[in-house]
Amino acid sequence: MSSSDSPSEPGSRTIASELETFLSDIQREHGLSTNTITSYRCDLRTAAAALTMPLEAIATSDIKAFLESRNEQPGTTNRRIASLGRFFRWALSQGYVTGNPVEQVGARYHAEHRPQPIASEAERRALDAAINASPQPYRLIFTLLREIGVRTDEVLNLNVGDVILEPGREVLLVQDTKSGTKRMVVLTPDAMPRSLRGLRSWLRELGDDVSPDTPLFQSSRGNRASYDTLHRRWVQVCKQARLVDVVDGKEVPRYTLHHLRHTAAAELIAFYPEQVVRRILGHRDPRSTRRYAEIVRSNGYKSNNTGAANQVGQRREQQAS
Numbered sequence: 001m002s003s004s005d006s007p008s009e010p011g012s013r014t015i016a017s018e019l020e021t022f023l024s025d026i027q028r029e030h031g032l033s034t035n036t037i038t039s040y041r042c043d044l045r046t047a048a049a050a051l052t053m054p055l056e057a058i059a060t061s062d063i064k065a066f067l068e069s070r071n072e073q074p075g076t077t078n079r080r081i082a083s084l085g086r087f088f089r090w091a092l093s094q095g096y097v098t099g100n101p102v103e104q105v106g107a108r109y110h111a112e113h114r115p116q117p118i119a120s121e122a123e124r125r126a127l128d129a130a131i132n133a134s135p136q137p138y139r140l141i142f143t144l145l146r147e148i149g150v151r152t153d154e155v156l157n158l159n160v161g162d163v164i165l166e167p168g169r170e171v172l173l174v175q176d177t178k179s180g181t182k183r184m185v186v187l188t189p190d191a192m193p194r195s196l197r198g199l200r201s202w203l204r205e206l207g208d209d210v211s212p213d214t215p216l217f218q219s220s221r222g223n224r225a226s227y228d229t230l231h232r233r234w235v236q237v238c239k240q241a242r243l244v245d246v247v248d249g250k251e252v253p254r255y256t257l258h259h260l261r262h263t264a265a266a267e268l269i270a271f272y273p274e275q276v277v278r279r280i281l282g283h284r285d286p287r288s289t290r291r292y293a294e295i296v297r298s299n300g301y302k303s304n305n306t307g308a309a310n311q312v313g314q315r316r317e318q319q320a321s
Helices: 015-030 034-050 060-070 074-094 121-132 138-147 152-156 193-206 227-240 257-268 274-281 286-299 306-320
Strands: 163-166 169-175 182-186 244-247 250-253
Touching (some): 034 227, 138 152, 138 227, 138 257, 257 274, 274 286
């Protein structure tokens, strides 16, 4: 439920009237960074100026008309879709609406959009070594981003109960922040050995008495680990790996946290068919996954896990024969 009762009555609730309550709730529950909250506020204020009708009256066609009227770049449009989607999922949980009109709004793609995995094998190895030297829980967070390709928000939103490590059933239940639906990511020792080892060790350290609803990763103050702190740790990782560039006299990481997702996706393609990688990454559009396969084929991308990938391929051939 909402952290504070809305003063608006049914039929008069709008995006504008519920905006600040929504932001307060998600910041309290998920520990989102100030920059993230500011981005949501900007997107939703823009939408509120065009979508002034009561929440329950807003239809998918209204959302699409608003987005088309903006004539913005695909990246900006997709950000607005994500912001509106999260707002309406919250409104649905509060009982303010009976459905999410954003669910049927597809992401936009630029004709020249291409993923950007870290191409240099030497840089990937340097980054892996720096991640391995990081303190917990950030070492494990970076490992999950690097090896599985889950989104940063998805990792930070994991609870203890979302990790299942029963023999033969090792999975993560990932809350997809873009679509609002949970997906199951199967953890395999071939493609995700460091993640499996790290999760087992981390759960042992937390103990058997911890509640399933406890955040998997917490700050030193006991709150859910935040994006701001994670980003500061990421800067240190890049510095240790000597993957920084000087821009306007300041050291700037050569790669962002999202580059870890792109890099993991390119390596997972070596292990699994596209449809399996699509489920792991949570892509709604198969074209998003196919781009990684195209990059691997056209650029000769070489995974750090080539040996393990070859073993997987050999087993597939044996099973098929």
